[in-house]
Amino acid sequence: MSAVVRLGTHRAPRLALLGTGVVGGALVARYQRLLARGTPLPAFAWIANSRAVIDGEADLHAGLTQLRTAPANTRIVPPWAEADALDAGDIVIDATASDAIALRHAEWLGRGVHVVTANKLGRGADLTRAQAITEAARAGAAVYGDSATVGAGLPLLRSLRALVDGGDAITSVEGVLSGSLAFLFHTFDGSVPFSACVRQAREAGFTEPDPRIDLSGEDVRRKLLILARAAGLPLQAGEVRVESLLPPVLANASGAQVEALLDTLDAPLHSHLVKAQARGAQLRFVGRFDARGASVSLQALPAGHALCGGAGSDNRVAIHSDRYAQQPLLIQGPGAGAEVTAAALLDDVLALLPLARARAA
Numbered sequence: 001m002s003a004v005v006r007l008g009t010h011r012a013p014r015l016a017l018l019g020t021g022v023v024g025g026a027l028v029a030r031y032q033r034l035l036a037r038g039t040p041l042p043a044f045a046w047i048a049n050s051r052a053v054i055d056g057e058a059d060l061h062a063g064l065t066q067l068r069t070a071p072a073n074t075r076i077v078p079p080w081a082e083a084d085a086l087d088a089g090d091i092v093i094d095a096t097a098s099d100a101i102a103l104r105h106a107e108w109l110g111r112g113v114h115v116v117t118a119n120k121l122g123r124g125a126d127l128t129r130a131q132a133i134t135e136a137a138r139a140g141a142a143v144y145g146d147s148a149t150v151g152a153g154l155p156l157l158r159s160l161r162a163l164v165d166g167g168d169a170i171t172s173v174e175g176v177l178s179g180s181l182a183f184l185f186h187t188f189d190g191s192v193p194f195s196a197c198v199r200q201a202r203e204a205g206f207t208e209p210d211p212r213i214d215l216s217g218e219d220v221r222r223k224l225l226i227l228a229r230a231a232g233l234p235l236q237a238g239e240v241r242v243e244s245l246l247p248p249v250l251a252n253a254s255g256a257q258v259e260a261l262l263d264t265l266d267a268p269l270h271s272h273l274v275k276a277q278a279r280g281a282q283l284r285f286v287g288r289f290d291a292r293g294a295s296v297s298l299q300a301l302p303a304g305h306a307l308c309g310g311a312g313s314d315n316r317v318a319i320h321s322d323r324y325a326q327q328p329l330l331i332q333g334p335g336a337g338a339e340v341t342a343a344a345l346l347d348d349v350l351a352l353l354p355l356a357r358a359r360a361a
Contacts, residue, residue: 004113005192009349013114013356014045014056015349018080019095020067020341022205023118024049026342028060034346041349042091043355048080050098072252088112089359090139094119095343102129109144114356116145116348118341122228124149126221143355145348150177150223151315153344154333160230160319168321170231172290175317176307177223177338180207180214181285183313188283194269195262202306205334206313209237215245215265217285224287224294227317235294243297245269245285276300283310290320306330313337354358 017024025337028047035041046057047063052064073079078100086092092108094101094117102121104127117123123130123146137144141342147153156175163170176182183206184225187197198215201207221240228235244251247264247345276283279298284307288295301308306328315335318328334340 019207022338024095026338046323053079106132106136119149120222142351152340174288179313193266
């Protein structure tokens with residue numbers, strides 16, 4: 001069962017938010033600030049998480065608290081699928097990491113509902129799903145706003161697509177694409193064990209509660225797939241070689257065992273650091289694709305390398321193309337954080353509003 005979409009109606013577009021975690025909360029807060037400044041934004045039809053749904057006319061701050069404290073949903077049909085109907089021209093904001101919701105993206109788009117997302121499991125999962133999203137957006141004359149999926153709104157996807165639209169051939173893209181791993185390798189200098197840096201990053205909110213999600217390289221794989229597909233390369237997920245940072249004992253541990261086993265990271269990462277320092281190199285966790293293939297791995301890069309700049313959780317991406325053959329186009333900035341991700345989502349909403357309003361006219 002899915003949320004009903006009514007075609008052919010004429011009224012102002014509405015927003016529907018899926019996800020009430022840190023990004024969803026930051027989005028609601030920014031939405032309210034923008035409204036207070038006079039920014040013309042649509043009203044919310046509803047806000048939902050995996051537990052419940054609230055009407056958009058409710059007090060949004062109180063509503064978020066209600067949703068976050070609601071009892072677990074035991075029904076087969078998720079609450080967001082039972083929400084008020086969506087019309088063509090409405091805008092769904094996906095602030096989740098849910099595969100089940102990513103599966104709905106193409107369906108909504110095909111019926112004329114715009115989708116704005118930070119969920120990488122749309123264009124960063126199976127190639128057929130990514131292609132279905134593109135085809136559905138075209139068929140439904142709807143917009144798929146995905147700038148928040150890579151670089152938290154940095155102009156990465158926009159730049160790649162502009163180059164391709166201008167006839168440029170993209171020869172390679174490589175980058176530090178994970179804010180959490182950027183922070184870790186900017187911090188790790190051997191003065192403390194790598195596991196201590198991981199704990200610091202987790203406490204600062206840079207990693208997921210289970211840091212293995214970041215350390216496995218899977219998040220970077222998804223971002224690399226999104227970038228490659230934006231560049232016109234129909235890359236399959238299995239074609240990306242991923243070298244995880246996780247020792248097998250940690251990768252295979254239960255969630256309850258993770259904290260006690262973080263120290264198993266220390267010896268291999270210390271060895272990598274010593275070897276890199278002996279060569280005057282710096283460690284960076286890099287995603288890359290070119291004509292020879294695609295990979296995600298820890299690399300020791302010369303200090304003057306394009307990816308060795310930045311600080312903190314900065315993403316740093318180098319794009320080589322016809323016009324940027326000798327020196328790459330470098331894009332750098334905060335690549336993680338609820339605030340910048342929420343801002344990117346609302347930027348995409350604002351960008352598509354003229355189309356949504358034209359359809360409602």
